Amino acid sequence: MKTSASRILTTHVGSLPRTQAVVDVVFAREAGEKIDAAQADAVIADAIGAIVRRQNDIGIDIVSDGELSKVSYATYIKDRLSGLGGESDREPAQDMLEFPGTLRRRQASGTRSVVKPPRCIGEIRVKNLEPLQTDLRNFQAAIDASPPVEAFMNSASPGVIALFQPNDYYPGHEAYLDALAEAMRVEYEGIVAAGFLLQIDSPDIGMGRHTIFRHQSDQEYLKLANLHVEVLNHALRNIPADRVRLHVCWGNYEGPHHLDAPMDMVLPVALKARAQALLFESANPRHAHEWTVFRDAKLPDDKVLVPGVIDSTTNFIEHPLLIAERIGRFVGIVGMERVIAGTDCGFATFAGYGAVDADVAFAKLGALVEGARIASQRLVA
Numbered sequence: 001m002k003t004s005a006s007r008i009l010t011t012h013v014g015s016l017p018r019t020q021a022v023v024d025v026v027f028a029r030e031a032g033e034k035i036d037a038a039q040a041d042a043v044i045a046d047a048i049g050a051i052v053r054r055q056n057d058i059g060i061d062i063v064s065d066g067e068l069s070k071v072s073y074a075t076y077i078k079d080r081l082s083g084l085g086g087e088s089d090r091e092p093a094q095d096m097l098e099f100p101g102t103l104r105r106r107q108a109s110g111t112r113s114v115v116k117p118p119r120c121i122g123e124i125r126v127k128n129l130e131p132l133q134t135d136l137r138n139f140q141a142a143i144d145a146s147p148p149v150e151a152f153m154n155s156a157s158p159g160v161i162a163l164f165q166p167n168d169y170y171p172g173h174e175a176y177l178d179a180l181a182e183a184m185r186v187e188y189e190g191i192v193a194a195g196f197l198l199q200i201d202s203p204d205i206g207m208g209r210h211t212i213f214r215h216q217s218d219q220e221y222l223k224l225a226n227l228h229v230e231v232l233n234h235a236l237r238n239i240p241a242d243r244v245r246l247h248v249c250w251g252n253y254e255g256p257h258h259l260d261a262p263m264d265m266v267l268p269v270a271l272k273a274r275a276q277a278l279l280f281e282s283a284n285p286r287h288a289h290e291w292t293v294f295r296d297a298k299l300p301d302d303k304v305l306v307p308g309v310i311d312s313t314t315n316f317i318e319h320p321l322l323i324a325e326r327i328g329r330f331v332g333i334v335g336m337e338r339v340i341a342g343t344d345c346g347f348a349t350f351a352g353y354g355a356v357d358a359d360v361a362f363a364k365l366g367a368l369v370e371g372a373r374i375a376s377q378r379l380v381a
Helices: 020-030 037-058 100-109 130-145 158-164 173-193 218-235 263-270 288-296 320-334 358-380
Strands: 150-156 197-201 244-247 277-280 304-307
Touching (some): 130 150, 130 173, 150 158, 173 197, 263 288, 320 358
Parallel strands (some): 197 244, 244 277
């Protein structure tokens, strides 16, 4: 994992706005429509080349493929694993239920995907590696054409897969997690073997508190969250920690978030993960103050912090000076070499949906780069 002692590197969480052509392909595939496979493949491959080039042009150092081929960051696995089928109705997060007017406005705005995830109805096993291999080939071709400082690819944690795809087959939650972890291990190892950093998306650790663990006590939630990390670590057992980034969040939506588990509860759990870098929310109004948790925590000496210094749910473009200020707080805790400037979450976690306009999203990434430049100048002066 590349870091720098001379300037602040920049990255983001992974998903980026898709063009309408990409959205059309993704949803046609999701619906099982008959389409020209070669033409659809070309649309996705060309879009990945363009998105990598655009990240480079903006100045993002550590880039992704934008997750363009996936309908969402947590449900794409139904095409790769067996045992998933049917549909499930996801109950809204508890904070939204407590403010039904906000929930109605969000549903009416069209910023939430209407795609229903499947359920676990059979044995979880690897079904098809070709979607992963295609993603790897497309990403490598894009990087060869527009080389970045480094590149990462996202993959869902066993816990977030379980969060979105309820279990109707295994005798209990732990057995379901174990099966998911062993199946996903193939994808995790494949991404690293291809030369990319592996980013594990694990919002279940944070968001799980007010979703699947909403009825548990804090003690029960912590026990389950630690179980999720333990199972994840077993799936990562063959991968060096310095090739892994872990993303935790409380849900990428504009809502009350007043029931979010506090960072001082989430951080000790997240730090147990076999991942050198930790990506987390630190820009939005609910979590911006929690930089002090990192200041007061005993962090591992090699842990790399990737704080979100721009919000992924608002069309405000953060001022670069504010971004520089946010970066400086974390540099003051662990030093420049162990801080990479990032985003709170992805800008398009579901294909075709998102609160932030595509052009604004890229402008925000430009502000991120400028803020990192200002912070770097201040720190080396």
